[in-house]
Amino acid sequence: MTKRSEKVARTIIGVASIIALTVLAAFAQTTNFTAVAPLPQLPPAPDVVLRDSFGQGPNMMRPASGKGTLKDTYLGASIGGFWLEYPGTKNNRWTAPDSGDTWRYCGTGMNPYQLPSPLETVFGWEQNAIVCTILNAQPDLTVRPTALMPVPSNLAVPYELEIDGTYWNVANTYLALGLTNSGSTTNNLSSGGSIVLILKPSQDGWTSVYEFRLGGFGGQLLASGSTDDLFFNQMKIRYNPQNRSVGASINGVDLGTFATSIAPPRYAGFEGNGYADNFVIRRLQ
Numbered sequence: 001m002t003k004r005s006e007k008v009a010r011t012i013i014g015v016a017s018i019i020a021l022t023v024l025a026a027f028a029q030t031t032n033f034t035a036v037a038p039l040p041q042l043p044p045a046p047d048v049v050l051r052d053s054f055g056q057g058p059n060m061m062r063p064a065s066g067k068g069t070l071k072d073t074y075l076g077a078s079i080g081g082f083w084l085e086y087p088g089t090k091n092n093r094w095t096a097p098d099s100g101d102t103w104r105y106c107g108t109g110m111n112p113y114q115l116p117s118p119l120e121t122v123f124g125w126e127q128n129a130i131v132c133t134i135l136n137a138q139p140d141l142t143v144r145p146t147a148l149m150p151v152p153s154n155l156a157v158p159y160e161l162e163i164d165g166t167y168w169n170v171a172n173t174y175l176a177l178g179l180t181n182s183g184s185t186t187n188n189l190s191s192g193g194s195i196v197l198i199l200k201p202s203q204d205g206w207t208s209v210y211e212f213r214l215g216g217f218g219g220q221l222l223a224s225g226s227t228d229d230l231f232f233n234q235m236k237i238r239y240n241p242q243n244r245s246v247g248a249s250i251n252g253v254d255l256g257t258f259a260t261s262i263a264p265p266r267y268a269g270f271e272g273n274g275y276a277d278n279f280v281i282r283r284l285q
Contacts, residue, residue, distance in 0.1 A: 039063060039088035044115035049155060050092070050268075050281040052085040055119025056105055056129045062119070066090045078102045079131055080185075084149060085119060095148040097185045101140060103147040106132035106275060111232050113164050114278045130165070132275035139173055139273040146188040148269040151179070151281070158240040158284040161268050164232040165276035166208070167200060174200035175272040176217075177235045179265035189271040192216040194262045197235050197248045202226055208233065212248045212255050214262065223248065223255040232277060238284065239265070 038057045043049075056062070056073040063083040064071035068090060071082065080102065084092035096103045110128045114120075120128060133145060167173040178193035189196045196219075198211045212223040227233070227250050238247035238257070241264045247257040270276050 038119055039083065040086055040118055043086055044117065045282070047282040047284075048086070048115075048280060049152065049159060049283060050084060050086065050149065050279070051115070052094075052149075052279040053114060053117035053119055054079070054105065054129045054131050054277060054279070055085070055117045055121075057119050058121055063088060064093070073105050073129075075106065076104050078104050079147060085117065092149065095183065095185055097145045100143065100145075101133050101273070102145045102185075103131045103133060103270075103276070106130050106135075108275065108277075109231065111164055111277050113162075113232060113234055115280075128277070130275045130277040133168070133273045135168070139168075139170070141172055143186050144174075144190060144271055144273065146185050146269050146271040147276075148180075148183065148185065148188070148267040149279070151265055151268050155264075155281075156241055158238065158242065160280075160282050160284055161237045161239070162235065162278065162280045162282075163270050163276045164234050164278045165270075165274055166229060166231070166233050167272055167274035169201070169205075170273075171201075173273040174198055175233075175235075175270065175274045175276065177237055177270050179237065179239060179268055181263070181266045183267065187271075188269060190217045192219075194265045195237055195239065195246050195260075197237050197250065199227075199233055199235060199250070201229075210250045210255075214246070214260060222246075222258050225255075227251050227253065240284075 060073050061070040062073050064081045079094045080096035082094050108130050163177050167175045176189045176198045178189040178196040180193040182188050193216050196213050199208050202209045207226050208229040214220040234251050236249045244260050246260050248255040
């Protein structure tokens, strides 16, 4: 498949998923279902510390708020306030902007990197839910939405943070993955993320440029280059709290390991304009 046809296919699949999820939402509103708390009690793999497939749940409901009240996850619902898939507790809740462009439940084609999840079956149909910002809209250059999840304070071993996704194919967009000590839900990683892996369009429009930095988008550049723009770009950051070294990889290509002096970050998150899937923190030893 050519780059051009792949980008067209991405748009078609996204639109088809939106239509399908809209039909499911309408069906749900006219049908009585027994509400269930669907969050898994075990990790999908032994090394997984935190994980969210962004599945909408068997009845398009997931626990939210401090009490874990079941809340609708219909198309366009902000992920702010929803509990993490695993481990799902009131202390593991997504933080995201309450209004304007934010990270919302969406749908698209299957992600080859995604581990199985009970939340990815909706009303008996298998589907791949993701989170996304406003579809292909020209972004507000002054406000970029950030989604944050607390990193366990007792995570004292080396670990790896992952999301899979890409930016919308419009000017001045990006998708960033990072670790930060700020709780801001806008421009967090760009203005001062402790460790940031950035993916953005190249000038040719068919490949992506990546940058791995300390201290936000204007901070120290550790690695940079170009990569194919895939349907799901696999973005990973490594952090070793024992010696405070950092590393990263993009689409399976290792970008190196670097010595730093940064303190253990409080939050893991992603930022920009596009879509993201498969949020995972896993132990590396």
